[in-house]
Amino acid sequence: MRAILLKNIALDGSQKDILIKDGIIADICAPEGAGADITPDAEIVDCRGKAAFPGFINMHTHAGMALMRGMQEDVNFQVWIDNVWKMEKGIDPDFIYWSTKAAALEMIKTGTTTFNDQYWFIPDAHRAVAEMGISPVFSYVFLDGGDASKAERQKDEFLSLYEQSLSWKDDAKLIVTFHAVYSVSEELIVWAAEFARKHNLLLHAHLSETRSEVENCKASHGGLSPVEYLDRLGILGPDLIAAHTLWLSDNDIRLLGEHKVNCVHNINSNLKLASGYQFKYQELRDAGANVCLGTDGCASSNNLDMLEAMKTSAIVQKAWRDDPTAMPLEELAAAATINGARALHLNTGEIAVGKRADILIVDTDNSFFLSPAPFLANFVYSAHSDCIDSVIAGGRFVMKHRIVTGEKEILEGARTVLYKIKP
Ligand SMILES: [Zn+2]
Missing domain, CATH: 3.20.20.140 (Metal-dependent hydrolases)
Known part of the structure; x- marks a missing residue:
């Protein structure tokens, strides 16, 4: 599994780098701090203007x-x-x-x-x-x-x-x-x-x-x-x-x-x-x-x-x-x-070293986050879920920039079975 480095992402009020390896959060450190652990094939993602939150x-x-x-x-x-x-x-x-x-x-x-x-x-x-x-x-x-x-x-x-x-x-x-x-x-x-x-x-x-x-x-x-x-x-x-x-x-x-x-x-x-x-x-x-x-x-x-x-x-x-x-x-x-x-009984639910890497990358570069308020206040009360830009589940991207692979085929496939439950 390819390692992922989320660079300059907001987490609990400060900028961090989050390193994900083998599906697990391997390191959370100040930006530029994770250098030593990064393998050459790691996917480096620029997360400026974005915040991290645990997957729901x-x-x-x-x-x-x-x-x-x-x-x-x-x-x-x-x-x-x-x-x-x-x-x-x-x-x-x-x-x-x-x-x-x-x-x-x-x-x-x-x-x-x-x-x-x-x-x-x-x-x-x-x-x-x-x-x-x-x-x-x-x-x-x-x-x-x-x-x-x-x-x-x-x-x-x-x-x-x-x-x-x-x-x-x-x-x-x-x-x-x-x-x-x-x-x-x-x-x-x-x-x-x-x-x-x-x-x-x-x-x-x-x-x-x-x-x-x-x-x-x-x-x-x-x-x-x-x-x-x-x-x-x-x-x-x-x-x-x-x-x-x-x-x-x-x-x-x-x-x-x-x-x-x-x-x-x-x-x-x-x-x-x-x-x-x-x-x-x-x-x-x-x-x-x-x-x-x-x-x-x-x-x-x-x-x-x-x-x-x-x-x-x-x-x-x-x-x-x-x-x-x-x-x-x-x-x-x-x-x-x-x-x-x-x-x-699952090792997830928070962004911490050693936890399964289930992470939302939330786009905060929009009007819903335009105040000095804490991230959580605006995420819950101001924003909508379409501000979730990307999703990592078990250390892999399952959505990137709002795109989920095969979305169109899923909608088409689902339409073929709708007749089975006509009221
Ligand atoms: Zn129920």
């Missing part, structure tokens, strides 16, 4: 839904999910390949270098992302709807996927999802969690996303909320990635904190489906939970833009609490980067 980690999405955007507008959550399940009857490996590839293209163009995905036909999604060069975490989805024969089929399918995943040669990772407490039988939730823990795989689920999910859970499980129900089953832990965690009691927050659960806030999806917006950021953080950000799938949030997710998360948090200090910039940035790396 989208902690909850469904890449295979990238071609379903805009299909279910102005409907309530139950109608939305029923219609999604109807549309999903038309999907097949070819659809997933193109949809995931289009999603990866969009993620690269908006600065995401790692994503935690939850969808079907994982071998095809894996092939699509491997061709794009970013790092996927794929979650097999258990969703039996209480049907025992379906549960058995899913166990068999998962076990064969697990065997396959052992020979994956790239840095893709397999984890285990139980879709939600309302869509998966107790027996299957417990089986999935036990398997995951025995084989050192992370767990992922939708949790307390809507008020009715909580009410229905209480009605069918002796007054226990979804969080309390999972606690009773022994599922809560630092290996659980819980998407949404929006409707929480004080006891739920205490349990999520005590068990150091990773809670993923997906504000745009929640706002769009009117699931709620009062995410208890400060309470979860103070209780000990690891708060991360995600976009959710395009069927609800319409895009995969993490910078947009950051801005919306912060401004909604400030608004509903009537407190402009409610989500400080540094913490917001951590939720979109390093906290995700911690949850996924």
